[in-house]
Amino acid sequence: MPLLRKLLSSWLRMGTYTRLFVPIFALIAVVVCVRYSLLIEAEAADANLRYQLDAQELGDYLNTTLKSGLALPDRAALETALAGALLLNQDASAVRLDYPGGHLEAVRSVKPEPTGPAWFQALHALQPLSRELALSTNATLEMTFEPTLPLNRVWHTVRQQAQISALNVGLIYLLLGLLIYSNKRMLARLARATDRFQAGEHGVRLPLRGTLEARALAATFNNMAQEVQALVGSLQRSQRQLGEQLAQTRSAQAQLLAEKERIEVTLASIGDAVVTTDLAGRILTFNAVAQTLTGLDEAQARGMELHQAFVLANNFGQHSLLKAMAAIYAGGAVVKAGGQSLRHLSGQVRMVEYTAAAIRDSAGRVQGSVLVFRDVSEKRHLIQQMSWQSNHDVLTGLPNRAALSSRFEQELEQARERQQLLAVCLFDLDHFQGINQGLGQAVGDEVLKQVASRLHDFAGQRHYVARLGGDEFVLLLPQMDGRGAVEQAMARLLAALALDYQCDGETVKMSASVGVALYRDGETSADQLLRHADQALYQAKITGRNRYHFFDADLDEQVRTHHNRRTEVRAALRGGEMRLYYQPKLNMRRGRIVGMEALLRWQHPERGVVGPMDFLPFVEHTDLIVDIGEWVLREALRQLQSWRGFDPDWVVSVNIAARHFQRNDFVERLTAILAEFPDVPPYMLELEILESSALSDVGHVRAIMLACQALGISFALDDFGTGYSSMSYLKRLPADVLKVDQSFVRNMLVDRDDRHLVSAVIGLARAFELGVIAEGVETVAHGALLMRLGCDLAQGFGIARPMPSAEVLPWVSAFDTAPVWQAAALLPPIAHQQSDDGAGRAQDGAALAG
Numbered sequence: 001m002p003l004l005r006k007l008l009s010s011w012l013r014m015g016t017y018t019r020l021f022v023p024i025f026a027l028i029a030v031v032v033c034v035r036y037s038l039l040i041e042a043e044a045a046d047a048n049l050r051y052q053l054d055a056q057e058l059g060d061y062l063n064t065t066l067k068s069g070l071a072l073p074d075r076a077a078l079e080t081a082l083a084g085a086l087l088l089n090q091d092a093s094a095v096r097l098d099y100p101g102g103h104l105e106a107v108r109s110v111k112p113e114p115t116g117p118a119w120f121q122a123l124h125a126l127q128p129l130s131r132e133l134a135l136s137t138n139a140t141l142e143m144t145f146e147p148t149l150p151l152n153r154v155w156h157t158v159r160q161q162a163q164i165s166a167l168n169v170g171l172i173y174l175l176l177g178l179l180i181y182s183n184k185r186m187l188a189r190l191a192r193a194t195d196r197f198q199a200g201e202h203g204v205r206l207p208l209r210g211t212l213e214a215r216a217l218a219a220t221f222n223n224m225a226q227e228v229q230a231l232v233g234s235l236q237r238s239q240r241q242l243g244e245q246l247a248q249t250r251s252a253q254a255q256l257l258a259e260k261e262r263i264e265v266t267l268a269s270i271g272d273a274v275v276t277t278d279l280a281g282r283i284l285t286f287n288a289v290a291q292t293l294t295g296l297d298e299a300q301a302r303g304m305e306l307h308q309a310f311v312l313a314n315n316f317g318q319h320s321l322l323k324a325m326a327a328i329y330a331g332g333a334v335v336k337a338g339g340q341s342l343r344h345l346s347g348q349v350r351m352v353e354y355t356a357a358a359i360r361d362s363a364g365r366v367q368g369s370v371l372v373f374r375d376v377s378e379k380r381h382l383i384q385q386m387s388w389q390s391n392h393d394v395l396t397g398l399p400n401r402a403a404l405s406s407r408f409e410q411e412l413e414q415a416r417e418r419q420q421l422l423a424v425c426l427f428d429l430d431h432f433q434g435i436n437q438g439l440g441q442a443v444g445d446e447v448l449k450q451v452a453s454r455l456h457d458f459a460g461q462r463h464y465v466a467r468l469g470g471d472e473f474v475l476l477l478p479q480m481d482g483r484g485a486v487e488q489a490m491a492r493l494l495a496a497l498a499l500d501y502q503c504d505g506e507t508v509k510m511s512a513s514v515g516v517a518l519y520r521d522g523e524t525s526a527d528q529l530l531r532h533a534d535q536a537l538y539q540a541k542i543t544g545r546n547r548y549h550f551f552d553a554d555l556d557e558q559v560r561t562h563h564n565r566r567t568e569v570r571a572a573l574r575g576g577e578m579r580l581y582y583q584p585k586l587n588m589r590r591g592r593i594v595g596m597e598a599l600l601r602w603q604h605p606e607r608g609v610v611g612p613m614d615f616l617p618f619v620e621h622t623d624l625i626v627d628i629g630e631w632v633l634r635e636a637l638r639q640l641q642s643w644r645g646f647d648p649d650w651v652v653s654v655n656i657a658a659r660h661f662q663r664n665d666f667v668e669r670l671t672a673i674l675a676e677f678p679d680v681p682p683y684m685l686e687l688e689i690l691e692s693s694a695l696s697d698v699g700h701v702r703a704i705m706l707a708c709q710a711l712g713i714s715f716a717l718d719d720f721g722t723g724y725s726s727m728s729y730l731k732r733l734p735a736d737v738l739k740v741d742q743s744f745v746r747n748m749l750v751d752r753d754d755r756h757l758v759s760a761v762i763g764l765a766r767a768f769e770l771g772v773i774a775e776g777v778e779t780v781a782h783g784a785l786l787m788r789l790g791c792d793l794a795q796g797f798g799i800a801r802p803m804p805s806a807e808v809l810p811w812v813s814a815f816d817t818a819p820v821w822q823a824a825a826l827l828p829p830i831a832h833q834q835s836d837d838g839a840g841r842a843q844d845g846a847a848l849a850g
């Protein structure tokens, strides 16, 4: 029993298919055993019956057959009969005849082999037979039978049946197996789909195929999956919504927290004092500034009534505060008050302004109040300071332009009413820029202060002095007795201003120029008077400085013209009407163009091309010349950028005005301009400065030249020979090239002095190892003489006129060194001391040119 239970329990643990197969197999085995034991039994019985009958029949046959042989007795016949008996019955193994004449025996020599297996033989379903027959004539016949053949037949039948059965069973198992396999596959698909579904793939579906059951199962699964998917979808949606709501709530919470924190931090760090109270006026919060301004800390202040902590020094202020707070608690509007004196715990009083407002809940009900106040003592002070500054010049302490303007109106009004003389004197220091540049800004400031002080001392109570800005001052002299008195005053003042200035232990020399405009009567404005004084000042400046000049109505027109011209030139520069023309520079001996001189032209919309002499004089003493110079530099560099590919050895020279060149920031700005054209090497640029401009401050000019040369730029001294420079000056100026002025070159063929001068300049250049170029070469004869004097470089109308940039390259390409130049180059040089003779020979050159 325990074994049976054990078997049952292990069977129950098996899979469905194994569980199904085991009983079927057992059942089939039992059926097969029963069926084949019955079959073997039936077949053996049948075979036994036939076996017995065959033995019986053989006995009967031999009884009959042997009778005649025994009667004779014929031994041979008997033997034949016995042998035939073995042939007739295959089961008979031996036949023995005993008769009175002897005995005979026939034995089967080859016994049949059993075909069945050993176990079958062991069944002994048929036994060997032995029969004895008593024949008539005292003879006995003994027959022996072996059941081998009938048993083989039984085994044959059983085996055949077994094969058929095995085939049947095999087929049944196969079909069953197929059925089970397809079910198993379906279940596996279901299991996979279920797993995927479980893993979150809610869109998974089973294909509707296979057996009816499989399709039904797939449909059921699919329906279920669909419903679950819909369910999960809606669950996820609600979860998402919930999540979003949660996130919103959290973010709102975070915002609220941040807001709260911000408010707290703001309250703590705000520059204003903030106090909040409840409806009874008791303090709830008291920020850091409130604590500083009142001297109370928060713990002390909390719970106090507002007016006990926020104590206003005067009774009226305190009373107004109480009234305002009562109105606010009753729902009143915001109250602002300025100029209140707040008493600190220490007794100190500060100026404050405050704003009080109600704090309301969401329904609009008043919950308390907030009082914001700030210390305005500093602000007041600042306002006072600003008001002073708005009317005064900070450096000198004198009234400024704004203050002057209102005072000027008053003085003018008074002069008009009383018919008195009012003198408007505009002072400008002479070459003040030089003080800044040479001695520094601080010394410049000090000089300005001392000038202001001297003017102020002179002005006293009666007159009025103001600083307009820079180094310009205005002095108003009201109630003057006449032009003579003004002249005397000016002379005295200029003398006072020309006295030495002591700055930081240094003695500074400085003078001033004054422009004076007089108001006698009539309708004129302060602005106009100042303009007139300005024009007079201009005259004082151009007539030598350190002097006064009275406004002259005749000159007014001329100045006005200058002013208009300046305006026009400025507009032309801005409007893009300026052009650069280029004049080629030729190495006459080599017949090669070595560069260009960039020359400024104004492409006037009405007047056509205007030369620089017609407009530069109006602007050369103004900063406009700097703008023009920088435009020229940029334009020349832009042009060089495109010519670089044509000839990288060209040098383009640009004229720089003295005012531009001597500016403090010249090198800095030039560096910046060069940086805008990184493809142009600085050695392609040459700056031409007038010899005369270089003479004004050799030290300064030299420093600028050296700084530019460090950048790679070269220098030419223009119009050389006209500036009367001394050798020592020339020695100090690091020029690269001297440019012989065209006025000498032009006349050198006919004027001996000029020829001497040209020769001297060339000799000077040689002595100082400088390059030399001659301008004004109008004929080949000029060139020939220059080459003979030792100057191979030249420019002038004889080579080419200045031309627009677009014409330069075609001109250079077409330029052909005429044979006359080459012939001239072959002429022998003239020794400098022999230049007189050379002139004669120069005539040969002229002849050649002709």
Ligand SMILES: Nc1nc2c(ncn2[C@@H]2O[C@H](COP(=O)(O)OP(=O)(O)OP(=O)(O)O)[C@@H](O)[C@H]2O)c(=O)[nH]1
Pocket (backbone or CB within 6 Å): 395, 428, 429, 430, 431, 432, 433, 434, 436, 440, 441, 442, 443, 444, 445, 448, 469, 470, 471, 541
């Ligand atoms: N130290 C100092 N310099 C100033 C101040 N305001 C302007 N400047 C300089 O004053 C100079 C005024 O120069 P200008 O009047 O144009 O020229 P200048 O050298 O006096 O030459 P002229 O007037 O033609 O004689 C400029 O260089 C200004 O930079 C200042 O407050 N302090």
